[in-house]
Amino acid sequence: DIQMTQSPSMLSTSAGDRVTITCRASQRINSYLNWYQQKPGTAPKLLIYAASSLQRGVPSRFSGSGSGTDFTLTISSLQPEDFATYYCQQSYRTPYSFGQGTKLEIK
Amino acid sequence: QVQLVESGGGLVKPGGSLRLSCAASGFAFSDYYMSWIRQAPGKGLEWVAYITSGGTTMDYADSVKGRFTISRDNTNYSLSLQMNSLRAEDTAVYFCARDRVKWGGPYYFDFWGQGILVTVSS
Numbered sequence: 333d334i335q336m337t338q339s340p341s342m343l344s345t346s347a348g349d350r351v352t353i354t355c356r357a358s359q360r361i362n363s364y365l366n367w368y369q370q371k372p373g374t375a376p377k378l379l380i381y382a383a384s385s386l387q388r389g390v391p392s393r394f395s396g397s398g399s400g401t402d403f404t405l406t407i408s409s410l411q412p413e414d415f416a417t418y419y420c421q422q423s424y425r426t427p428y429s430f431g432q433g434t435k436l437e438i439k
Numbered sequence: 440q441v442q443l444v445e446s447g448g449g450l451v452k453p454g455g456s457l458r459l460s461c462a463a464s465g466f467a468f469s470d471y472y473m474s475w476i477r478q479a480p481g482k483g484l485e486w487v488a489y490i491t492s493g494g495t496t497m498d499y500a501d502s503v504k505g506r507f508t509i510s511r512d513n514t515n516y517s518l519s520l521q522m523n524s525l526r527a528e529d530t531a532v533y534f535c536a537r538d539r540v541k542w543g544g545p546y547y548f549d550f551w552g553q554g555i556l557v558t559v560s561s
Contacts, residue, residue, distance in 0.1 A: 333501075366547045368484075375534055375551035376484065382545040419484055423539075423546035426498045428474075428486040 334358055334422050338431035344439040351407045353434045355420035360400050364424035367396055367405045370433075371416045379418075380405065410436070441465040441550045443535050448555035455525050455559070461518040461535030461552055469493070469513040472538035474548060475520050477531035477557075487533070488520065492541035503529075525559045532556050 335358040345351055355365065363383040368376035378387045380396035383403055393408040407414055415438055420431040447459040459475070475487040488499045488509040497509050508521040518535050533555050536548035 364546060368548075370484075375554055376548070377551075378547055378549050381547040381549075385545065387549065421484070421548075426486075426489070427500045428489075430484040430486070433483045 333427055334361060334424065334429050336420055336422055336429050336431040338418075338420055338434050340434060341432060342435045342437060344437045345410055346439045347410050347412055349410045351410055351436065353405045353418055353420075355398075355403045355405070355431050357401045357403075357422055357424075361422045361424035363399050364422055365396075365398065365403045366421045366423060367394075368419045368421065369414075369416045370419065376419060441537065443537065443550055443552035445533065445535055445552045445555035448533065448557045450558045450560065451525055452561050453526060453559055456521070456523045457525065457557060459520040459522065459533055459535075459555060459557070461520075463516040463518065463535075463537075466537070466550075468511075468516040470541050472541065473509075473511060473518045474536045474538045475509060475518075476534045476536055476548065476551075477529075478534070478554070479528075479531045482531075485531075489538055490518070522557070525557075527559050530557060530559050 337356045365383045367380040370376040379390050384396045395406045415436050417433045417435045419433050442464045444462045451457050474489040490497045490509045494511045506524045510519045535552045537550040539546045
């Protein structure tokens with residue numbers, strides 16, 4: 333099975349900050365990597381698919397990069413509504429797997 | 440617009456059974472794979488199962504293999520998850536999610552239901 337490891341697990345940040353979250357796969361997954369945002373009590377929302385493609389309707393301050401085993405999600409300038417938990421997910425092969433999540437907290 | 444609405448959750452005793460349903464609307468249901476994903480209280484996301492667009496192939500996480508069965512009814516735009524031999528560790532919010540389109544392309548979960556809570560406890 334493919335293990336996904338995110339870092340950091342938690343990040344205290346401020347509105348306006350640039351934030352980078354990393355995700356590492358235990359084996360090569362090409363670009364089969366997606367990013368989701370989840371707010372408390374709601375379903376996850378797809379932000380980025382295929383490592384770097386922005387899902388329709390997602391603000392351009394979100395971007396993704398990487399290939400192989402190492403990936404990043406970048407938020408260029410944090411907005412108040414971006415404080416949430418972020419998950420990476422590999423879709424290279426089943427069992428699909430998610431990272432453990434990165435929670436963005438207000439500093 | 441795409442909508443996925445889960446139902447059938449609740450409290451069940453260990454060893455018991457429960458059947459979840461997901462009603463889909465707003466898209467060509469039979470063109471898409473569908474998945475179930477769960478989230479234990481305060482924990483991360485765990486993929487549970489998927490089913491191909493025609494319902495001919497299914498795959499499961501090891502943690503549920505042999506106990507859970509995913510199925511679909513393309514006529515009625517419905518997805519189901521039959522859960523047997525339930526354990527305390529199956530307690531979670533269960534989400535149905537739209538998976539890949541049948542003719543290929545990127546694989547991701549682009550639409551999710553609101554989730555339904557399943558609690559396994561005596």
